[in-house]
Structure formats: structure tokens, C-alpha cells
Amino acid sequence: MENKEQLYTVSIYTENNIGLLNRISAIFQRRHINIESINTSASEIEDVSRWTILVKMTEVQIKKIIGQIEKQVEVIKAFYHTEDETIYQESCLFKIKSDLLFEERQIQNIIKDSNARIVTVNKEYFVLEKSGRRSEVDLLYRELSAFGILQFNRSGRIAVTKDAMEITKMLAALNS
Structure with a gap:
């Protein structure tokens, strides 16, 4: 089951800093993973942005990606969700x-x-x-x-x- 590709919604809570978009997209690019869509906005927490990224990959890959994203200094926390876990x-x-x-x-x-x-x-x-x-x-x-x-x-x-x-x-x- 873990090796089957599926759509994941990635939620990333970050500080709003210049250059973060390039670094996060590079994490996907290095692994040759296409970003289906990306959205960023204010979150429910003051002065914290929320990114919503849609990607198609395996669970093994998404776990590695989340780990890499969380290594970015401005990233507070990153999560991934399946289609069934989101509205x-x-x-x-x-x-x-x-x-x-x-x-x-x-x-x-x-x-x-x-x-x-x-x-x-x-x-x-x-x-x-x-x-x-x-x-x-x-x-x-x-x-x-x-x-x-x-x-x-x-x-x-x-x-x-x-x-x-x-x-x-x-x-x-x-x-x-």
C-alpha cells in the first residue's frame, strides 16, 4: 500500500519570508515530483502563513518530502493528508x-x-x-x-x- 501513488494535500505552516517558495519547490524538483497546485494564504494563526500543495506520489516519498520541508528554518510544521482526510x-x-x-x-x-x-x-x-x-x-x-x-x-x-x-x-x- 505504501508504494502506490496517490494524491496528497500538504499543509505547511511558515513564517512569511522571501525565497521560501524557491526552496520548497526545489525539494520537489530534485525528486522529479510535479506540483499539481500550490496555494498560500494567511492561516488561523496570526503572522503565520499556510501553504496548501497538491502532489501525486507514494507515502514513502511524501514522508521524506515532509522531513525535508521541515528542515527549512522558516517552516514551523508540515503535514500531509490523503483525499479522505480533507475537505x-x-x-x-x-x-x-x-x-x-x-x-x-x-x-x-x-x-x-x-x-x-x-x-x-x-x-x-x-x-x-x-x-x-x-x-x-x-x-x-x-x-x-x-x-x-x-x-x-x-x-x-x-x-x-x-x-x-x-x-x-x-x-x-x-x-x-
């Missing part, structure tokens, strides 16, 4: 010609069926937003591709764990 979403934006919205009934049905949301409409184009699982975003992309997509942009994965993360308690213990 996750992606978001995307589609820019499409406006005349299609009014002339193609099928586009309106696609929007409704996919639970996408119209963000803006003007004479030249309209913009749709869709949040959901990667498969939902991929399906909407395929359906809209038949009509022509002017622009498309997808976010990286954002995720929270189903179980409690002990990072807040760990940091409180370090600061006392």
Missing part, C-alpha cells in the same frame, strides 16, 4: 462572449446545472465563477469549450482537514 475545493473563472449567453439556451442550462455563478456581464463578454471539486471544474470546462472560452483561470486547491489540526496548541506550547 477541499478549487475555484475558477471563465470569460465567454456575451452574445452566447443570450443566443445559446444550452449555455444557460450549463450554467444552471453546474451551479456556476455569473460574476459580471457587459456587451463583449460575461464572466462565470465556479467553485467545487476538480472533476466539477473539468466538466464545466469541457462543456463550455464547445462554445469558445476567451479566458480561463483556475485556483490551486484550498483545503481543511476533517480532524482537528494540533498546530495552534503546538505553537502556544512553544511560545510559553
Whole structure:
């Protein structure tokens, strides 16, 4: 089981320092592991950033990677999670010609069926937003591709764990 490749969501809590992105991505690059998506934002802890990285690898590989990531001075703690251990979403934006919205009934049905949301409409184009699982975003992309997509942009994965993360308690213990 440990040698089977699967998707892992990596959560890294860090100080926000210049150059850390290069060093963390180099850890994956040296092992020839492709990063599927990467997202960074403020975390639930003041002055601590949280990185969410999606990678496909074996459990043996991910354990080694986590060890290497935690050796970085600015890294407070790193975790890895399987698909079943997380609740996750992606978001995307589609820019499409406006005349299609009014002339193609099928586009309106696609929007409704996919639970996408119209963000803006003007004479030249309209913009749709869709949040959901990667498969939902991929399906909407395929359906809209038949009509022509002017622009498309997808976010990286954002995720929270189903179980409690002990990072807040760990940091409180370090600061006392």
C-alpha cells in the first residue's frame, strides 16, 4: 500500500519570508515530483502563513518530502493528508462572449446545472465563477469549450482537514 501513488494535500505552516517558495519547490524538483497546485494564504494563526500543495506520489516519498520541508528554518510544521482526510475545493473563472449567453439556451442550462455563478456581464463578454471539486471544474470546462472560452483561470486547491489540526496548541506550547 505504501508504494502506490496517490494524491496528497500538504499543509505547511511558515513564517512569511522571501525565497521560501524557491526552496520548497526545489525539494520537489530534485525528486522529479510535479506540483499539481500550490496555494498560500494567511492561516488561523496570526503572522503565520499556510501553504496548501497538491502532489501525486507514494507515502514513502511524501514522508521524506515532509522531513525535508521541515528542515527549512522558516517552516514551523508540515503535514500531509490523503483525499479522505480533507475537505477541499478549487475555484475558477471563465470569460465567454456575451452574445452566447443570450443566443445559446444550452449555455444557460450549463450554467444552471453546474451551479456556476455569473460574476459580471457587459456587451463583449460575461464572466462565470465556479467553485467545487476538480472533476466539477473539468466538466464545466469541457462543456463550455464547445462554445469558445476567451479566458480561463483556475485556483490551486484550498483545503481543511476533517480532524482537528494540533498546530495552534503546538505553537502556544512553544511560545510559553
